[in-house]
Every structure is written in C-alpha cells, then in structure tokens.
Amino acid sequence: xxxxxxxxxxxxxxxxxxxxxxxxxxxxxxxxxxxxxxxxxxxxxxxxxxxxxxxxxxxxxxxxxxxxxxxxxxxxxxxxxxxxxxxxxxxxxxxxxxxxxxxxxxxxxxxxxxxxxxxxxxxxxxxxxxxxxxxxxxxxxxxxxxxxxxxx
Numbered sequence: 049x050x051x052x053x054x055x056x057x058x059x060x061x062x063x064x065x066x067x068x069x070x071x072x073x074x075x076x077x078x079x080x081x082x083x084x085x086x087x088x089x090x091x092x093x094x095x096x097x098x099x100x101x102x103x104x105x106x107x108x109x110x111x112x113x114x115x116x117x118x119x120x121x122x123x124x125x126x127x128x129x130x131x132x133x134x135x136x137x138x139x140x141x142x143x144x145x146x147x148x149x150x151x152x153x154x155x156x157x158x159x160x161x162x163x164x165x166x167x168x169x170x171x172x173x174x175x176x177x178x179x180x181x182x183x184x185x186x187x188x189x190x191x192x193x194x195x196x197x198x199x200x
Contacts, residue, residue: 073112
C-alpha cells in the first residue's frame with residue numbers, strides 16, 4: 049500500500065495543533081512554523097481536515113484551527129481518508145487468457161493485504177503518534193547525555 053505526502057502534511061498539521069495549541073486555536077502561520085509545509089498545500093490540507101471533521105476552523109481575531117476530537121479518538125485511517133481515498137488494493141489484469149487464475153490469486157492476496165493495512169491504520173491514534181513524536185531521537189539523547197556529563 050502506498051500513502052502520499054499529503055498524509056505526512058495532514059499528520060504534521062494535526063500533531064502541530066495538538067502540541068502547540070493544547071485546546072486553543074492555532075493559526076496557519078503557527079502550524080507552518082518549524083515545519084516544511086508548502087503554503088499552497090497547507091490550506092488545502094487544513095480544508096480537508098475541517099471537512100472530514102478532524103479540525104474546527106474559526107475565522108476572525110483569535111481564530112485559527114483546533115482539533116475537533118480528542119487525540120485518542122482520531123485514527124490514522126481517518127487522517128488518511130481525509131486527504132486521500134481509502135487505500136485500495138492493486139488489481140492486475142491477465143494479459144493472456146491462460147494466466148487468468150494466477151492473476152486472480154495475486155489479486156486476492158492484494159485485497160487481503162489492503163484489508164490488513166486498513167485495519168492497522170484504524171488501530172493507530174493521533175495520541176499514540178504524538179507520544180512517538182515526543183520521544184527523543186538517538187542524536188538528541190546523546191547531546192543530552194553529553195551536557196549532563198560535562199562539568200560546569
């Protein structure tokens with residue numbers, strides 16, 4: 049199964065709002081700060097997330113975007129479906145009539161894989177992804193350990 053960069057942008061938007069906003073409205077400029085969102089895509093992604101019921105948008109002074117649901121209630125499948133269609137299996141066509149049964153077997157495997165992938169996306173929540181995003185990387189851990197070890 050293949051996901052596009054739109055999923056990365058949507059996930060980045062939701063994580064930024066969750067981390068920066070903490071329940072308050074966050075402006076598009078604040079969402080984009082520290083991330084590599086092409087402006088033309090940012091507003092398109094924001095609109096799709098609002099349309100999907102994952103974000104609330106408020107215009108005017110003090111406006112911006114906020115999560116429409118708590119992070120444990122937002123699944124990765126909902127995020128994917130907000131910006132793309134549901135992941136579909138690859139469907140092959142037999143180019144020779146005597147290969148039809150072999151191709152049908154491959155198509156069944158692809159359908160099973162797509163169903164498993166959708167089930168896996170349904171199991172992951174924004175809250176789980178946010179916890180993962182907060183974990184320090186190996187580089188950050190080494191820097192932190194180096195600072196603790198150095199005498200002042």
